[in-house]
Amino acid sequence: MTTPTLDPPAELRAKRFGLGDRVFSNLALLAGLTILVALAAVFVFLAIRGIPGLSADKSIYGPGSTNFWEYAGKALFGTCLSAVIAMIIAVPFSLGLALFISHYAPRRLAVPVAYVIDLLAAVPSVVFGLWGARTLAPALVPTQDWLNAHLGFIPLFGGTPYSAGRTMFVAAIVLAIMIIPITTAICREVFAQTPRLQEEAALALGATRWEMVRYAVFPHSRSGVVAGIMLGLGRAMGETMAVAMILSAGDPIVTFHLVTSENPQTIASNIAQKFYGDNTNIQSVLLATGLVLFLFTFLVNFTARALVARSERKLS
């Protein structure tokens, strides 16, 4: 991002670039650099502490894996599965909610609804974890039993349903609830940024409300919506506490069954569950899986950004 700079007249220059400006610009620079340094520090820390984990003794990887890549791959599978299911649930909800707030609801309703959704983002993940494990999971046991009984031929709902309910199904629903506020907030803002003139032009041409949204609002806010979805996806992949408390998962495994007691482990929850245990040999392995997650989220973000940039170019 480059911002055009205007050279101020000479007599003002001295004043403009006075002490205040210099302090402020240095502070801004410092803040910018801090992010880079922090990211680099996290990376270096994970790399240094994690490298021994890449080639640890076979027994450390547990009963299901023989080497690091198998172990990390299985955990990454769990991370992706939970995040993807959560996104499938959350994205339509978020888009609908955001549109409702920005374009459909009367102002008297839109403001409180937006406020409540923002409040949802402030709920700590431990609370979501406790609620998910102790209230939502048992409450969804009949639903999961029903899915298993009637849709069990689909592998997703196959197997023996878990009577305590702490399954991937519930974890993904809780994740979805956790990312809805973030995605909604950003989508709402970008929808509201649509130029009023374009909206009115669409309506004046005889478009219905939906057609106006489709032809004026969506194209204008594409990159913002993708950014919102990416932030949500990032949260879903990195969410630790809630998943660790809800998901019944031990050793990382690969399974598409969503309602059984044997669930794939996610990287973040695997670290949270195992880091401070009786066996500390696994710590370097866990840190190395953290590095895998770190790089993977980067990759996902870059890919998404590249896709958006390409589609924007096509549009213009």
Place this chain on the structure above:
Amino acid sequence: MNTTFLRRAIVPGVAAIALAASLAACGSSDDDTTSASGGDSSASAGGSATNLSGSLAGGGSSAQEKAQDIWRAGFGASNPDAKITYESVGSGTGRDNFISGSYKFAGSDSAMESDELTSAKKTCGSDPVEFPVFISPIDVIYNLKGVDSLKLDAPTIAKIFNGTITTWDDPAIKALNPDASLPSTKIQPVHRSDSSGTTDNFTDYLHQASGGAWKDDHSSDWPLQGGAAAKGTDGVVSSVKSGDGTISYADDSGVQGQGLGIAQIKVGSQFVTPSADGAAAGLAASQVATGTPATVLQYNINRKTTDPKTYPIFMASYEIACSTYSDSGTAALVKGFLSYMISDQGQAAAAKNAFSAPLPADISAKEQAIVDKIS
């Protein structure tokens, strides 16, 4: 306007979080702790000194946490100037931090291996001290509608947890419970997802007592794939509470008052309900491990007892310290605190509040003799 506001809020927020995370991560590796200072009064010969002062940092086993709180409060009452901290970071981290020198004492659910003993000796400059201080029964808990009492033996438990027995009306369970009306509900065994001393002791029991039905050696990580899992005692207890047909194992202190079914375990020809006394008797019936330094009292727990007074599934959690400290104040403080832990008073307080089993008298006498050597 709102977007930019959001962006402004998010960017520094993310930076701050990342920074905090990296700092916390760096910090956790080298928890520096203040060493004891200014122990201006020395311990008396019996180790029952009062008015000790200074600070002492320790940590480890989370199973000991409740007991440690009680011991610190009790010790602090007679030594108001002594500041003792106990961080419940897990046994493994406790041992690591003791070996790295940042803890002056540590609590651990498993005894140190020989290589750890060697490293600890290097840190201490003398033989380390290690002995059990906290004995706690491990209950086999279950939740099955209409079944209020359940009798199990080691081979059956092993087959339930390794997936050989899959329904509650299996002939093996029926044979042990002829009077119970067992439903055909599927069994859902729940194990600990974190690596824990409870799992270590439970698998040790299965390994020793199941007569070959359990193939794996004892291990603090659950050795099999599959089955339900939950983190921590609290996690397995609440999983069992909410799921019909579940079975798990948990430290007795976490099970008390939860209204869960607790299985009676076959010992010899009788069925025994878990009890603190049974666990203490089980430790008394076990062999002291040989080949360790004189200041180390490790037990090879005998899970195959046939004496119905013993309960074989229990955990003996150890305390680890040095036998010599360079600072006499620290030595006095460690000596005083360890003496309090194993004293009748300390053990009774832990038994009352943490549901542990008081140490048998002859074992605590042996341990006191070790503590007396600390200087």
